[in-house]
Amino acid sequence: MEELVADVRTFNRFYTRVIGVLGAGMHDTPYSLTEARVLFELRAHEEMETGELRRLLGLDAGYLSRMLARFESGGLVTRARSAADARRQVVRLSPHGLEVWRVLDAASASDVRDLLAPLAAEDRRRLKSSMAAIQRILGDDGAGREPYVIRPPRPGDLGWIVHRHGVLYADEYGWDETFEAMTARIVADYVRDHDPKREACWIAEVEGERAGSIMCVRDDDRTARLRLLLVEPSTRGMGIGGRLVEECLAFARRAGYARIVLMTVEVLASARRIYQRAGFQLDEQHDERSYGADVTVQTWSRDL
Template sequence: MTVQDVRAFNRFYTGLIGALDYGRHLYAPYTLTESRVLYELAQVPHLDAVELRTRLDLDAGYLSRILNKFEDAGLIERGPSASDPRRRRVRLTARGREAAGLLDERARDTVGALLDTVAPADRPRLAEAMRTIRDILGPSAGGQRTGPGEAVLREPHPGDLGWIVQRNAALYATEYGWNADYEGLVARIVADFAEDHDPHLERVWIAEEDGRPVGCVMCVRDEAPGTARLRLLLVEPEARGHGIGDRLVRAVIDFARGAGYRELVLWTNDVLTGARRIYQRHGFTLVTEKPHRSFGKDLLGQDWRLHLHTPSE
């Protein structure tokens, strides 16, 4: 490979990205950098301004002007950081999440239109080529892993639903000693979704890092009217501590609110301390507790609930 090979690919890729945004409507009414800021803020409940600047490699003054603009427009709110009072915490408002969601929807539609031009038989080869470029030019080229910025939340691909069943069964057996009854429960939940679900009201997210799944969560309709249920939150052990669980839960909350649900509920067990901390951070409250014998263990089941405020409330 020569320098000219890299430059030729760069010209091609730059031209392709420009063609995707023909007419410059993809990021409107924001600039590309402003859109990147909105995207990063949408991935986690909140970020310190310093963390945001580091992730995006932005000049402090430039980022400050963007955040001032966003705050004036009601897209963000700022306050003291819980971990360091000297820092400023930044998080999206409901209006900000709506703006970020619109940008994400446009990007999905645009890239989807591009993929429609690729023959199905060529898509695995294209994905593998992209992973190869990231693997070779990422860390070895001086790049940094940015934790939650590295993970992508996406819809499930063929085989991912089976992965959800397999990884839930294996992880809970290893970490908590649960037997095959739990695998049967997960398999039924996943099968029910695969066979009959409304994509406007129910959804699955896969967290992908370095081209492989490292987490998942589901949002499905509950029996109670106006209520959605969060199910099967999982993050692989090596991917924990990067905020992926928070991002998955936030994705469910935003989706449920956008779908018009009034409440979001979930059932878990008290031994799942890491997951419970995530739920608490996002405003879920414990409603009831009940001991039960399941999956070969004596457990304390817990029901948690989150009221989904609408913008008018």
């Protein structure tokens, strides 16, 4: 615990320096970073009680009162008694205050862009994921945000699909490298013969990190094939697998297929339940030796 305490304090000191850098854009304005924070919060709310504003930003009551008096004399805010409780004061941004906020917001956004510009795309994704993790772990439950996104593949995603299939199925079922090789062939065939009107791939992403995959490929003119459904263990239970299958089915219908098939292995019980809920039915199964293990291979299908 003490080592973690020290690490958190070190991070806090580092982040305080970052905040100082991000406040540099205020240097060309008459407003301090704290004053800008007050204007930002007033912009985010139609109106705020002074007590609420003080508690939100952790400000001294006298300091905030003097600041709001300056803002009022400069025409940035208006203050009035609360209609609900005359003992309380309500603050609103004026039209001039809104214009000032726009200038400060542009300066702040420019500073953040400058901070992020030297980072590679992968580092930006890692940063986004890490910030979300810190918020979630230390108390922000992410209410109002989607728990995951489904998106088309980006450079590096197809290699990730092969890698994660190889690692996960080896860890969970003891399958050998022949399964990873088969996954690589499926991905290579998808790239070589890809018809975007009749084939597609999707990546599930949670807090900026890849969390799952699926493909819809052409089997023949009337039949699509679902391939490479995967959900990371850490994100199972979020509905990602079912959502990926829904995306695949919807695409197959739009592409004009009449039927969709898939191959799976009996031991993959969670995937089988997803397929059953999506309307797939078992057509055929047989035992064989594959991937260094004795498996029961199954074919499932459904009409579209």
